Amino acid sequence: MATTHTHSAARLMMAPSVILLLLWMIVPLSMTVYFSFLRYNLLMPGTESFAGFMNYRFFLTDPAFFQAIGNTLILVGGVLFATVAGGIALALLLNQPMFGQGIVRILVIAPFFVMPTVSALVWKNMLMNPVNGLFASLARFLGFQPIDFLSSIPLTSISLIVAWQWLPFATLILLTALQSLSEEQNEAAEMDGANAWNRLIYIILPHMARAITVVVLIETIFLLSVFAEILVTTNGGPGTESTNLTYLVYMQALLQFDVGGASAGGIIAVILANIVAIFLVRMIGKNLED
Amino acid sequence: MGSIRLENVSKHFGEHAVIPSIDLEINDGEFVVFVGPSGCGKSTLLRLIAGLEDVTGGRILIDGDDATAKPPAKRGLAMVFQSYALYPHMSVRSNIGFPLKMANLDKAEIDRKVNDAAAILNLTDYLERKPRALSGGQRQRVAIGRAIVRSPECFLFDEPLSNLDAALRVNMRLEISELHQQLGATSIYVTHDQVEAMTMADKIVVLRAGNIEQVGSPLELYRSPANLFVAGFIGSPKMNFIDGKAAEEFGAHTIGIRPEHVALSTESGKWMGKVAVSEHLGSDTFLHVDVPELGHITTRTDGEFPVRHGDTVFISPDPERLYRFNADGLAA
Amino acid sequence: MEVQARSNYFHHFWNSVAISLGSTVIGLLIAVPAAWAMAFSPTKRTKDILLWMLSTKMLPAVGVLVPIYIIFRDLGLLDTRIGLIIIMMLINLPIMVWMLYTYFKEIPGEILEAARMDGATLGKELVYVLTPMAIPGIASTLLLNIILAWNEAFWTLNLTASKAAPLTAFIASYSSPEGLFYAKLSAASTMAIAPIVILGWFSQKQLVRGLTFGAVK
Numbered sequence: 001m002a003t004t005h006t007h008s009a010a011r012l013m014m015a016p017s018v019i020l021l022l023l024w025m026i027v028p029l030s031m032t033v034y035f036s037f038l039r040y041n042l043l044m045p046g047t048e049s050f051a052g053f054m055n056y057r058f059f060l061t062d063p064a065f066f067q068a069i070g071n072t073l074i075l076v077g078g079v080l081f082a083t084v085a086g087g088i089a090l091a092l093l094l095n096q097p098m099f100g101q102g103i104v105r106i107l108v109i110a111p112f113f114v115m116p117t118v119s120a121l122v123w124k125n126m127l128m129n130p131v132n133g134l135f136a137s138l139a140r141f142l143g144f145q146p147i148d149f150l151s152s153i154p155l156t157s158i159s160l161i162v163a164w165q166w167l168p169f170a171t172l173i174l175l176t177a178l179q180s181l182s183e184e185q186n187e188a189a190e191m192d193g194a195n196a197w198n199r200l201i202y203i204i205l206p207h208m209a210r211a212i213t214v215v216v217l218i219e220t221i222f223l224l225s226v227f228a229e230i231l232v233t234t235n236g237g238p239g240t241e242s243t244n245l246t247y248l249v250y251m252q253a254l255l256q257f258d259v260g261g262a263s264a265g266g267i268i269a270v271i272l273a274n275i276v277a278i279f280l281v282r283m284i285g286k287n288l289e290d
Numbered sequence: 291m292g293s294i295r296l297e298n299v300s301k302h303f304g305e306h307a308v309i310p311s312i313d314l315e316i317n318d319g320e321f322v323v324f325v326g327p328s329g330c331g332k333s334t335l336l337r338l339i340a341g342l343e344d345v346t347g348g349r350i351l352i353d354g355d356d357a358t359a360k361p362p363a364k365r366g367l368a369m370v371f372q373s374y375a376l377y378p379h380m381s382v383r384s385n386i387g388f389p390l391k392m393a394n395l396d397k398a399e400i401d402r403k404v405n406d407a408a409a410i411l412n413l414t415d416y417l418e419r420k421p422r423a424l425s426g427g428q429r430q431r432v433a434i435g436r437a438i439v440r441s442p443e444c445f446l447f448d449e450p451l452s453n454l455d456a457a458l459r460v461n462m463r464l465e466i467s468e469l470h471q472q473l474g475a476t477s478i479y480v481t482h483d484q485v486e487a488m489t490m491a492d493k494i495v496v497l498r499a500g501n502i503e504q505v506g507s508p509l510e511l512y513r514s515p516a517n518l519f520v521a522g523f524i525g526s527p528k529m530n531f532i533d534g535k536a537a538e539e540f541g542a543h544t545i546g547i548r549p550e551h552v553a554l555s556t557e558s559g560k561w562m563g564k565v566a567v568s569e570h571l572g573s574d575t576f577l578h579v580d581v582p583e584l585g586h587i588t589t590r591t592d593g594e595f596p597v598r599h600g601d602t603v604f605i606s607p608d609p610e611r612l613y614r615f616n617a618d619g620l621a622a
Numbered sequence: 623m624e625v626q627a628r629s630n631y632f633h634h635f636w637n638s639v640a641i642s643l644g645s646t647v648i649g650l651l652i653a654v655p656a657a658w659a660m661a662f663s664p665t666k667r668t669k670d671i672l673l674w675m676l677s678t679k680m681l682p683a684v685g686v687l688v689p690i691y692i693i694f695r696d697l698g699l700l701d702t703r704i705g706l707i708i709i710m711m712l713i714n715l716p717i718m719v720w721m722l723y724t725y726f727k728e729i730p731g732e733i734l735e736a737a738r739m740d741g742a743t744l745g746k747e748l749v750y751v752l753t754p755m756a757i758p759g760i761a762s763t764l765l766l767n768i769i770l771a772w773n774e775a776f777w778t779l780n781l782t783a784s785k786a787a788p789l790t791a792f793i794a795s796y797s798s799p800e801g802l803f804y805a806k807l808s809a810a811s812t813m814a815i816a817p818i819v820i821l822g823w824f825s826q827k828q829l830v831r832g833l834t835f836g837a838v839k
């Protein structure tokens with residue numbers, strides 16, 4: 001492969017991607033850092049002034065901020081738990097030979113391809129609506145008082161919607177991992193006297209460990225920025241009960257036009273995401289070696 | 291027409307001198323086998339000849355012309371890769387015809403040559419298939435077909451049989467040898483399997499860690515290995531090596547005894563030992579014998595030799611066919 | 623009224639098509655050479671560059687929302703298709719490079735060497751050997767990125783109002799129940815998701831690979 005004079009051509013071919021991504025990363029991010037130290041409101045142009053850490057102080061003393069952090073963590077944690085547990089179960093189920101496997105698979109992964117605004121609207125109006133939603137009818141049919149999901153348990157409801165969207169992703173990846181488990185290994189364990197439960201604990205789950213980690217890390221990256229589902233269903237409310245960090249920054253920026261405050265919030269979100277990203281990049285980097 | 295000469299050829303990958311310096315002469319029409327343990331630099335040497343890697347130093351002469359700086363396609367060589375490297379999206383016909391198409395031959399000419407090659411290789415019925423629809427042996431033949439249509443001066447083979455099963459390997463070995471007789475072009479064949487080397491080669495080049503240990507015909511290497519490494523590498527089962535007192539008795543630091551060069555007896559002989567494992571193949575009998583003074587000795591006798599695990603046997607070396615080595619491991 | 627709604631719908635549908643196709647095609651033009659170079663002419667830094675590209679994907683959108691909004695406002699890119707095409711292309715570029723890289727990596731080097739031995743010049747190698755072998759990988763990347771761009775719902779919601787709004791944003795505006803609401807919601811939703819669910823079904827394998835950056839195949 002490697003004789004001579006190919007490396008400079010290679011550099012040239014990589015240049016556009018590298019330069020674009022470098023610009024995309026550095027320019028706006030440094031602007032955000034800069035803005036976060038300014039008193040700057042879009043509605044009052046020309047009044048920008050240096051504000052030191054005021055924006056950060058403002059954010060870090062705002063009870064809404066801590067609630068947003070808490071909500072973010074609950075949303076991420078809850079959805080992760082639901083999708084990983086559900087994903088393992090579904091993957092095990094779909095891995096069994098059964099009638100109509102192809103169709104079932106399509107149905108299981110379909111939600112992932114539904115655009116977030118559509119799925120949020122469908123859940124809000126057709127399933128969770130307290131008057132004519134499916135859940136309300138079901139509750140009445142069973143003799144219960146229907147509850148108004150999005151106003152009484154907004155965060156749980158949003159988590160449910162998001163989990164529904166991400167369950168296919170977890171299932172698909174875990175199923176792929178499961179299918180790479182050699183049948184011989186399973187049979188060897190069976191010969192060694194391991195029952196189904198033991199095989200799950202000692203053979204199957206350890207085999208899927210890497211895929212599970214990948215699911216957790218990648219979902220975390222995306223779940224930290226859940227946005228459309230909140231915008232469409234609750235607008236962060238009631239109050240700030242279902243506001244996550246992303247939504248809080250959005251409100252600060254595009255509803256209150258507080259550039260400085262929103263930038264400070266954005267930087268905090270970047271820091272949070274980076275903590276996760278470090279682990280993810282390490283892991284994928286290791287993977288690149290083999 | 292197809293002579294190749296390496297002068298002082300060396301290859302470094304960064305700091306790592308994979309081939310320190312090699313001189314080698316390959317004559318027109320010869321079947322030369324590079325043999326050596328895996329990682330010793332056989333493929334690298336072949337790829338230097340092919341032009342797929344640049345030499346770090348030295349010259350490569352093909353037919354007396356300096357080809358060191360020529361691109362691969364201009365060297366008049368054809369290569370058969372270990373993985374076959376068939377173009378997966380092309381039919382067998384297009385695969386074999388590809389080098390001709392690259393040489394801008396006209397369609398009729400290409401078809402004629404491809405058909406000829408296919409006939410030689412028994413591929414006529416498979417010409418319209420894609421490589422993935424072929425068996426391992428057939429793919430191998432397509433790779434060879436792609437090489438022969440160009441009528442190159444020299445064929446290069448890099449472990450072409452290592453992906454085939456044992457029976458097919460023996461078949462293909464014969465086919466390649468036959469093809470060589472038929473075409474008469476120079477061939478350089480890389481393998482780590484000394485049986486392939488012994489059966490196919492006119493000339494064997496034994497490599498170790500990028501250096502040539504010995505060059506010679508198969509029987510030369512078998513009869514007079516230059517050193518311990520070659521002695522141990524050529525021949526199957528492996529030569530027995532004995533040092534210490536027993537070797538001194540023969541005036542050497544180490545002696546080597548091939549398993550087939552001993553006389554076995556159940557009554558008397560030079561060394562007494564107990565059979566650890568006996569392998570009865572019908573045509574031959576292999577015994578693995580524990581001899582207290584020498585250690586573990588392997589023997590081979592023609593036909594049946596009726597002993598079992600635990601039996602006592604006597605081993606006597608054939609003094610005419612005993613190999614003596616000095617303290618440096620060189621033949622003495 | 624009905625006609626009005628229908629033409630609206632198609633207006634946004636075309637926005638979705640233009641944005642997802644446009645960003646993917648431009649992205650591919652930029653990503654293919656990069657992935658190609660990294661797969662076939664790797665250097666010591668290739669791995670670091672790949673990981674760095676990946677890390678840009680992990681930058682949360684809100685971290686750059688404000689400056690992008692301001693830049694777009696100042697350049698007149700707010701509520702334009704071209705603006706969204708640029709953003710979609712940038713946020714998906716790392717995934718494209720990664721996916722293509724893992725596909726190109728699978729083309730065995732020996733095949734390229736065989737082509738060189740067979741006398742193919744670089745141009746012919748590209749036309750007869752490399753391109754046909756790379757097309758499946760490129761097609762998969764194309765498919766997955768169309769899906770991702772079609773469904774993207776942060777930038778589309780924040781940077782468009784009506785003119786350039788794709789279906790994600792258009793459908794989000796259906797938030798208060800009014801006459802024929804359910805029928806309209808169902809119809810619009812079905813049309814918005816049907817093409818992509820079909821594409822998605824074709825590309826489930828690539829989805830795993832693309833979204834895990836090749837960590838799971």
Ligand SMILES: Nc1ncnc2c1ncn2[C@@H]1O[C@H](COP(=O)(O)OP(=O)(O)O)[C@@H](O)[C@H]1O
Nearest residue numbers: 303306308326327328329330331332333334335
């Ligand atoms: N492109 C390369 N870069 C660095 N080292 C290499 C490269 N190719 C081969 N080597 C090293 O050169 C040595 C010989 O390799 P090779 O010629 O493939 O051995 P063989 O074919 O005899 O098994 C090995 O140690 C291998 O790691």
Ligand SMILES: [Mg+2]
Nearest residue numbers: 332333334449
């Ligand atoms: Mg080799």
